[in-house]
Amino acid sequence: MLGRRGFLGAAASAAVVVGFDPSSRMWVTGAEAAPPSAPSFDRMPPLDGQLVIDDAARAAVATDLGNIVHRKPHAVLRPGSAKDIATVVRFCREHRLSVSTRGQGHTTHGQGLSNGVLIENKHLNRVHSLTPRTAVVDSGIKWMDLTKATYAQTPRTTPPTLTAYTGLSVGGTLSVGGIGGLVGGLNSGLQVDHVRELEVVTGTGDAERCSRTQKPDLFEAVLGGLGQCGVITKATLDLAPAKENARTYALEYGDTAAFCRDLRTLIDRQGVDHVYAELFPPGTTATYKLYATAFFDGTQPDNAAITRGLSATPQITDAGYLDYAFTIDNAIDELRATMGWDRLIKPWYDIWLPGSTLENYLAEVVPTLTPRDIGPYGAGLIYPQRRSLTTRPFPRLPKADGTRWAFVLDINTVAEKAGPDPAFVEEMLARNARMFARARDAHGATLYPIGSVPFTARDWRLQYGDRWQAFQAAKRRYDPSGILTPGPAIFG
Ligand SMILES: Cc1cc2nc3c(=O)[nH]c(=O)nc-3n(C[C@H](O)[C@H](O)[C@H](O)COP(=O)(O)OP(=O)(O)OC[C@H]3O[C@@H](n4cnc5c(N)ncnc54)[C@H](O)[C@@H]3O)c2cc1C
Structure with missing residues (x-):
C-alpha cells in the first residue's frame, strides 16, 4: 500500500498514474491520491517515463489506421526505458489487465488496440549502434529514420528489406513479417529474416534476450507473432550495402x-x-x-x-x-x-x-x-x-x-x-x-x-496449421496470464 505523501511530488501531472485500486479496478492519479479520503491502492513502482490516463492521451490511441475498431485504453504508457515496459507488464499481470503495444498503429482492424494499458512504443526510438553490417535499435524507431541513419554511413548501407511505406515501426513490422514493398523480396527475405537478436519483455514482465540460438522458441514466437508472447524492445538487424x-x-x-x-x-x-x-x-x-x-x-x-x-x-x-x-x-x-x-x-x-x-x-x-x-x-x-x-x-x-x-x-x-x-x-x-x-x-x-x-477461432487454427501447437505452447510459457495483445483474438 501507498505511503501517499512520499511520491506525490513525482506525480507532477494530475493525470499521471501513481497506482491501481484493486477494489474499484481503477487507476489512481496524483490528484486523487492527495485527499485524506483517497482510496487505498497498490503503488506503481517508479518509472522513467509516465503512465497517463487523461482523455486526450487515451483518445489519441483508441483506433488504428483502419478506423473500424475503436477501443479506448484505460491508461497509456509513455515508456522512458524498456525497464518501464517490464514494470508495467508485471503490474498489469498482477492486476489482470490487458496490455498492447502500439508502434505506428498502421494495422487496420484493431490488432494493436487495448481496453487495458496501451504501450506507446514510439517513445523508444534510439539507434544504439551502427556498423556496416548491423544496427542495434529500439523497436519504436521508424524504418525511415533507421534508413536515413544507415545511408549516412560510409560506406552507405540499408536494411536489406524495406516496406513500401517506411513510416512504420521496427517492432510493428517485425510482429507481422515485413515484406519488401520497395526493397527486398527477390534477393532478401522478410524483415523478420534479417534479425540477429532481440530483447523482449514477455507477458510475465521478464526481460529476455533471444536469437536463433538463445531461447529460439521465444525468438520464433515474437517474429511474426502479432505481439502474443512478448513486447520487442530492442533489435539487432542486418544491414546491406546500398547503391546510390x-x-x-x-x-x-x-x-x-x-x-x-x-x-x-x-x-x-x-x-x-x-x-x-x-x-x-x-x-x-x-x-x-x-x-x-x-x-x-x-x-x-x-x-x-x-x-x-x-x-x-x-x-x-x-x-x-x-x-x-x-x-x-x-x-x-x-x-x-x-x-x-x-x-x-x-x-x-x-x-x-x-x-x-x-x-x-x-x-x-x-x-x-x-x-x-x-x-x-x-x-x-x-x-x-x-x-x-x-x-x-x-x-x-x-x-x-x-x-x-x-x-x-x-x-x-x-x-x-x-x-x-x-x-x-x-x-x-x-x-x-x-x-x-x-x-x-x-x-x-x-x-x-x-x-x-474477420477471423474465427477455427480460422486462426487453420492459419497456423502444423505450428498451432507450438504457438499455443509459446503463449502458455511466455504469457501464461494471457494479458498481451488481445486485438486479433487468436487465443480466445
Ligand atoms: C501505406 C502502408 C504501406 C505498407 N506497406 C507494407 C509493406 O510494403 N510491407 C509490409 O510488410 N507491410 C506493409 N504495411 C503494413 C505494415 O507492415 C503493418 O501494418 C505494420 O504492422 C505496421 O507497423 P506499425 O508500427 O504501425 O505497427 P502497429 O500497427 O502499431 O502494430 C502491429 C501489431 O504488432 C504489435 N506490436 C507493435 N509493436 C510491437 C512490439 N514492439 N512488440 C510486440 N508487438 C508489437 C501491435 O500490438 C499490433 O498487434 C503497410 C502499411 C501501410 C499503412
Whole structure:
C-alpha cells in the first residue's frame, strides 16, 4: 500500500498514474491520491517515463489506421526505458489487465488496440549502434529514420528489406513479417529474416534476450507473432550495402496472362533488384502496372538486357536511392495533408498466395472488382517473395507448392470520405471474409495479418496449421496470464 505523501511530488501531472485500486479496478492519479479520503491502492513502482490516463492521451490511441475498431485504453504508457515496459507488464499481470503495444498503429482492424494499458512504443526510438553490417535499435524507431541513419554511413548501407511505406515501426513490422514493398523480396527475405537478436519483455514482465540460438522458441514466437508472447524492445538487424541510384521500368497490361508472364520473367532476371505490381478494377486504362527496379552506382543498368522479351514497352525513370525508398511515404504525406488520410476507413484485404496459384486467383478475382473495392485513395498490390530466403515459422506463408515463389496480394480498400459509415464497413468486412475463405480453401492462401479480415477461432487454427501447437505452447510459457495483445483474438 501507498505511503501517499512520499511520491506525490513525482506525480507532477494530475493525470499521471501513481497506482491501481484493486477494489474499484481503477487507476489512481496524483490528484486523487492527495485527499485524506483517497482510496487505498497498490503503488506503481517508479518509472522513467509516465503512465497517463487523461482523455486526450487515451483518445489519441483508441483506433488504428483502419478506423473500424475503436477501443479506448484505460491508461497509456509513455515508456522512458524498456525497464518501464517490464514494470508495467508485471503490474498489469498482477492486476489482470490487458496490455498492447502500439508502434505506428498502421494495422487496420484493431490488432494493436487495448481496453487495458496501451504501450506507446514510439517513445523508444534510439539507434544504439551502427556498423556496416548491423544496427542495434529500439523497436519504436521508424524504418525511415533507421534508413536515413544507415545511408549516412560510409560506406552507405540499408536494411536489406524495406516496406513500401517506411513510416512504420521496427517492432510493428517485425510482429507481422515485413515484406519488401520497395526493397527486398527477390534477393532478401522478410524483415523478420534479417534479425540477429532481440530483447523482449514477455507477458510475465521478464526481460529476455533471444536469437536463433538463445531461447529460439521465444525468438520464433515474437517474429511474426502479432505481439502474443512478448513486447520487442530492442533489435539487432542486418544491414546491406546500398547503391546510390534506382532505375525503375514501369510496364502496363490489360491482360492477366501477359502480365503474369512478364512478372515471372522479371523476378528471375539477372540485374533486377525489386519487382512489384499494382492492379486496378476492370474498366480502368490498364489492369496491371508492373514495376521492376535495378539499383546502381556508376555503371548504368543495361536497359535492353533487363527488358528483353517483355510484351510491354517500359517507361524508365531514375531516382536517388532514398527518394526511391521513400516514394510511398511522400504519396501518403500528400494524402495526409490533403485528404485526411488517417481518418479514412480502410477495410484492407491482404493475403499470401502460393506461387502456383497467382494466375488462377487473379483470373478469378480481378474481373469481380469494382472501383468501390479499391476507392480513389486505395491500391491493389502484388509483391513477390523468394521462398528460399524466408526462415521464420510464424509469418504464415502458404504451404510449399514446389515453386520458388510466394506472392502477397493486397486489396487495400480506402473509403472515399472521412467519417463513420457502418454500412460500408459491414459490406467490406463481409467481402473480405468471403474472399479469404475462398482464397484459402480453393487457392491455398494464408492471411497476411495487417488488414481487416474477420477471423474465427477455427480460422486462426487453420492459419497456423502444423505450428498451432507450438504457438499455443509459446503463449502458455511466455504469457501464461494471457494479458498481451488481445486485438486479433487468436487465443480466445
Ligand atoms: C501505406 C502502408 C504501406 C505498407 N506497406 C507494407 C509493406 O510494403 N510491407 C509490409 O510488410 N507491410 C506493409 N504495411 C503494413 C505494415 O507492415 C503493418 O501494418 C505494420 O504492422 C505496421 O507497423 P506499425 O508500427 O504501425 O505497427 P502497429 O500497427 O502499431 O502494430 C502491429 C501489431 O504488432 C504489435 N506490436 C507493435 N509493436 C510491437 C512490439 N514492439 N512488440 C510486440 N508487438 C508489437 C501491435 O500490438 C499490433 O498487434 C503497410 C502499411 C501501410 C499503412
